[in-house]
Amino acid sequence: MILNPSNLKATPPINRRLFGGFAGAGALILAVGLIIDPSSAWANLLIVGFGLVTTGLAGLTFVAIHYLTGARWTVVIRRVPEAMSVALIPGSFLILITVLFAPDLYSWMDGLGDHAAKFKSWWLSKPFFSVRTVIYIAVWMTFGFAIVRASRKQDLDGETSLTNRLTRLSAGFIVSFGLTFVLATFDWLMSLEPHWFSTIYGVYHFAGLFESGLAIIILVIVWLQTRGPLRKLVNEEHLHDLGKLLFAFSTFWMYIWFSQYMLIWYSNIPEEAVYYTRRLEGAWAPLVIANIALNWAIPFLVLLPALTKRTGHVLAKVAGVVLLGRALDLYLTVMPAKTASPSFGFWEIGTMLLLVGGVALCIDYGLRGAAVLPIRDPFLEDSLNHQQ
Amino acid sequence: MTDRRTIGVFASENDIMNAIRVVRARGYDIEDVYTPYAIHGLERALGMKRSRLPWITLILGLTGAGLKVWFEYWTTAVNWPVNVGGKPWDSLPAFVPVTFEVMVLLAGVSTVLVFLGVAQLYPGRKPKRFYPGVTDDRFVLVLNETDASFDLEETRELLSSLNAVDVDERIGEEGR
Structure with missing residues (x-):
């Protein structure tokens, strides 16, 4: 049998010193930024915090969907999304200090002006806003810890009842995640431009969350398959299915992007259209085009044939393109609200370094916490023999 | 044989x-x-080659999308120009949803029909039993x-x- 226990305990070959250096350098740059240019640095910290939180949430969502659909092929790769959920911890920490302590990130904290509706003034008040942020994070953390702990417990005793328990936990997570995540995007990101609104905004950010989450899963899985303990355990069929998911959610992202754009373009109401007029003028416009190319056009065209989805190194490159697109997407979400024209300087480099290093270290930490695949999961055998 | x-x-x-x-x-x-x-x-296991059916889907999907863009352009900008909210007649974003649907419709339906033809699943054919x-x-x-x-x-x-x-x-x- 290929399931050699010593093989499974082998440490995943992630260069911790390299990624630790990335994260440290990024944190240092942003810390300096907080002193020299606080406005830009806080906005960049929001991007890092949101990027880390959504990485964690993408992992938990993947695991929850795995249990709720009764999927079996995902068992062998499940430890990777579980490990991603670790990113919730540093991400939540960054989000908390950013949204609660950044002095001028949210203009509504100094009052919304005369034209705002009563409900909006009540909703966007600092105490209620803070309480909501804490609730979202508490809900996700609770489910995250419970799901990961139950899954790891099954490694020890092989109890099949734990699979049922995890299915119930997943149902609870998916429902509460749907509600809290939509509100969280409204609070943390949409309220950067407090007079603008879009009801599809939460769905748009869910699309970005899941697309980038799949890209991270693919990168780590290809890495573990070519260089690490999952060699011979993950096969082309698993890659093909992950590739199909990335293809689908890339297109879903574009679909939602266009849905939001088209309705605003069609009705052409100034208070709605301002979001796009700001992003389609000057040097922002090419970035919007690049965003669409990285998140949709390139993955769509490359992943259209079956062969590219079955080839690990091609799939990994597409995943890298998607993750670059994710960073740009978050940049285009946050920055136009803060500065008149785009800039790529020290603080943005710090953001990229901290994001890449942070995500890598979290996954590394998560993977070291348990066997690299759920060795006693009742469906492991099915997953290893997965065929389409 | x-x-x-x-x-x-x-x-x-x-x-x-x-x-x-x-x-x-x-x-x-x-x-x-x-x-x-x-x-x-x-x-x-049988060593069969990959089906060429996806190419049919691609070609028919592109045909459907192309024809639909042309048709919408022709109807709203050439044959009977309609002013919708002061927008230009050839406003491409407005064409996208219908273009998408027609692409899926033509590609999907004709892929099934071509498949049925290639697999000889049509009425009147003597089954091999x-x-x-x-x-x-x-x-x-x-x-x-x-x-x-x-x-x-x-x-x-x-x-x-x-x-x-x-x-x-x-x-x-x-x-x-």
């Missing part, structure tokens, strides 16, 4: 998958395999008796040793 075929009937998925591997290695010409349900990995049990619980391997060197007895012994529950010879296109 002659009109004579040898069929091997198997009772399980594993038996027929194993038999396919062995007879292919021996150089037999497998005409087709009939199973009561779809077996994953069968097409790879080599073994009635295939609609229930039997797996049937159909071998072409390619030339004079084909030895029926040897083949019968080989298939029996591979756990075939029945080996028989069929003559004629309809497998009677």
Whole structure:
């Protein structure tokens, strides 16, 4: 049998010193930024915090969907999304200090002006806003810890009842995640431009969350398959299915992007259209085009044939393109609200370094916490023999 | 190709998958395999080439999208220009949803129709019934008796040793 226990305990070959250096350098740059240019640095910290939180949430969502659909092929790769959920911890920490302590990130904290509706003034008040942020994070953390702990417990005793328990936990997570995540995007990101609104905004950010989450899963899985303990355990069929998911959610992202754009373009109401007029003028416009190319056009065209989805190194490159697109997407979400024209300087480099290093270290930490695949999961055998 | 075929009937998925591997290695010409349900990995075991059907889908999808963009442009900007909210007549974003739907419609429906045609699943076609049990619980391997060197007895012994529950010879296109 290929399931050699010593093989499974082998440490995943992630260069911790390299990624630790990335994260440290990024944190240092942003810390300096907080002193020299606080406005830009806080906005960049929001991007890092949101990027880390959504990485964690993408992992938990993947695991929850795995249990709720009764999927079996995902068992062998499940430890990777579980490990991603670790990113919730540093991400939540960054989000908390950013949204609660950044002095001028949210203009509504100094009052919304005369034209705002009563409900909006009540909703966007600092105490209620803070309480909501804490609730979202508490809900996700609770489910995250419970799901990961139950899954790891099954490694020890092989109890099949734990699979049922995890299915119930997943149902609870998916429902509460749907509600809290939509509100969280409204609070943390949409309220950067407090007079603008879009009801599809939460769905748009869910699309970005899941697309980038799949890209991270693919990168780590290809890495573990070519260089690490999952060699011979993950096969082309698993890659093909992950590739199909990335293809689908890339297109879903574009679909939602266009849905939001088209309705605003069609009705052409100034208070709605301002979001796009700001992003389609000057040097922002090419970035919007690049965003669409990285998140949709390139993955769509490359992943259209079956062969590219079955080839690990091609799939990994597409995943890298998607993750670059994710960073740009978050940049285009946050920055136009803060500065008149785009800039790529020290603080943005710090953001990229901290994001890449942070995500890598979290996954590394998560993977070291348990066997690299759920060795006693009742469906492991099915997953290893997965065929389409 | 002659009109004579040898069929091997198997009772399980594993038996027929194993038999396919062995007879292919021996150089037999497998005409087709009939199973009561779809077996994953069968097409790879038979060494079938990838279907060209996706190309049909791609071409028809692009045709549908192209025709629809042209039609919408022609109706709203050329033949009967309509002013909607002061927007330009050839406002492309407004065309996107319908273009998308027509692309999916044409690609989807015609892919199914082309598939039915290629797989000869249309009314009036005489079905090949080599073994009635295939609609229930039997797996049937159909071998072409390619030339004079084909030895029926040897083949019968080989298939029996591979756990075939029945080996028989069929003559004629309809497998009677």
